[in-house]
Amino acid sequence: MSKTKAVSAENLRARVEELSGENVFACYQCGMCAAGCPLADEMDRLPSQVIRDLQLEDITLLDSNAPWVCASCLACEVRCPKGVDLAKLMEALRQLHLRKELDHMSIDDMSHDEIRKLPQIALVASFRKKTG
Amino acid sequence: MKTIPYFPGCSLKDTATPFETSAQFVMEKLGLALAELDRWNCCGTVSSLTSDDLMHHLAAVRNFVRVQDLGETELVALCAMCYNTLARTAQRVNGDDADRDKINQFMDRESDYVGDVKIVHLLQVLRDRIGWETLAEHSTVNLNGLNVACYYGCTLVRPKSVGIDDAENPTLMDDALEAVGATPRAFPFATECCGTYQVVDRRDLSIEHSFRILQSAARTGADVIATACPLCQHNLQEAQRELSGMENIRDLEIVYFTELLGAALGMDPTALPERITQSLQTTAAAQADQGGN
Numbered sequence: 461m462s463k464t465k466a467v468s469a470e471n472l473r474a475r476v477e478e479l480s481g482e483n484v485f486a487c488y489q490c491g492m493c494a495a496g497c498p499l500a501d502e503m504d505r506l507p508s509q510v511i512r513d514l515q516l517e518d519i520t521l522l523d524s525n526a527p528w529v530c531a532s533c534l535a536c537e538v539r540c541p542k543g544v545d546l547a548k549l550m551e552a553l554r555q556l557h558l559r560k561e562l563d564h565m566s567i568d569d570m571s572h573d574e575i576r577k578l579p580q581i582a583l584v585a586s587f588r589k590k591t592g
Numbered sequence: 593m594k595t596i597p598y599f600p601g602c603s604l605k606d607t608a609t610p611f612e613t614s615a616q617f618v619m620e621k622l623g624l625a626l627a628e629l630d631r632w633n634c635c636g637t638v639s640s641l642t643s644d645d646l647m648h649h650l651a652a653v654r655n656f657v658r659v660q661d662l663g664e665t666e667l668v669a670l671c672a673m674c675y676n677t678l679a680r681t682a683q684r685v686n687g688d689d690a691d692r693d694k695i696n697q698f699m700d701r702e703s704d705y706v707g708d709v710k711i712v713h714l715l716q717v718l719r720d721r722i723g724w725e726t727l728a729e730h731s732t733v734n735l736n737g738l739n740v741a742c743y744y745g746c747t748l749v750r751p752k753s754v755g756i757d758d759a760e761n762p763t764l765m766d767d768a769l770e771a772v773g774a775t776p777r778a779f780p781f782a783t784e785c786c787g788t789y790q791v792v793d794r795r796d797l798s799i800e801h802s803f804r805i806l807q808s809a810a811r812t813g814a815d816v817i818a819t820a821c822p823l824c825q826h827n828l829q830e831a832q833r834e835l836s837g838m839e840n841i842r843d844l845e846i847v848y849f850t851e852l853l854g855a856a857l858g859m860d861p862t863a864l865p866e867r868i869t870q871s872l873q874t875t876a877a878a879q880a881d882q883g884g885n
Contacts, residue, residue, distance in 0.1 A: 480643065502794075529794075532746075552642055579607040579608075582788075588636070
């Protein structure tokens with residue numbers, strides 16, 4: 461993967477739109493994504509707020525846990541009346557970290573026992589989503 | 593016997609072997625055998641969602657080239673995550689000449705991918721190439737109204753562009769099991785996320801969400817949950833294990849939908865949970881009684 465330019469408030473929205481191919485201004489904040497998100501209660505900001513923060517170029521969004529909690533289940537994607545693919549925005553936000561080699565998890569933190577008990581489908585998916 | 597190219601993926605060779613063996617049994621009985629794709633490789637497990645990340649679609653395309661080399665245009669997946677990852681790559685690469693060119697230029701030993709491989713799920717094959725009536729005709733053991741909650745999860749039905757059925761109210765798995773005598777129990781959490789790979793570093797989260805799914809299914813009167821995803825299966829099973837024996841918790845059996853189809857088509861049911869085999873034995877005894885009368 462190519463080296464990522466430093467992310468700032470000025471280019472946050474542009475970088476996320478470039479990576480995701482989505483237009484964040486298509487969102488009119490109806491909240492359908494947040495209402496149907498099975499993991500929203502684990503997030504420090506609602507899925508709809510993530511889009512709002514992108515519209516407003518709020519750089520603190522980079523510290524949010526929401527993209528790491530999002531499991532790309534796509535419940536939001538099928539329900540958005542404006543056709544915004546929020547899962548792609550979440551993936552772009554994860555990639556802004558991962559492409560700077562800021563992994564969100566490490567296999568070194570897991571015991572052999574834990575690794576042995578987990579099916580490979582879970583391990584591979586998790587490392588695909590949370591490491592660069 | 594007619595055959596159709598089939599992609600197993602990692603789980604079906606390891607944690608989900610009953611899924612593969614039962615599906616192979618069912619399809620042989622139905623006269624359309626699953627022919628394992630030679631030298632298949634990992635699908636990628638999850639689809640890369642960023643526009644510039646073409647590299648992670650390469651693994652899927654390499655499998656498509658092998659299907660193409662067989663002179664075939666369809667590839668069947670059983671694992672819901674494999675189905676989704678392969679189908680999303682096919683959708684992107686089949687419809688985009690520039691993306692396909694880039695991947696073809698990168699691949700060295702493989703022939704160029706021309707972009708006409710279609711990914712189908714076994715449930716679609718059962719509906720479109722076999723049909724529910726034919727499936728019912730091949731059933732030798734009635735499932736005796738076994739109460740089944742069909743759990744679709746995420747990757748079979750979302751996004752809509754690759755979903756095998758209605759994204760909010762799928763019935764494909766229900767239809768297949770109803771055809772062989774089961775009683776499908778519709779439940780509101782049939783397409784809710786089980787927590788997926790979050791089980792690796794957020795086990796609490798996947799247990800909690802799987803618990804909600806189990807409870808929702810139990811309230812409809814289901815005794816069995818049928819799945820099509822080895823990861824859903826794992827998460828639901830883990831939640832069931834944690835909750836087993838607790839007050840007001842009704843234990844549910846969690847099996848692959850093909851295991852129930854297999855039992856109905858005469859597969860040796862001893863690998864199935866006792867609750868299901870008991871139901872089958874009752875049926876067999878009832879049939880013997882009827883035969884005697």
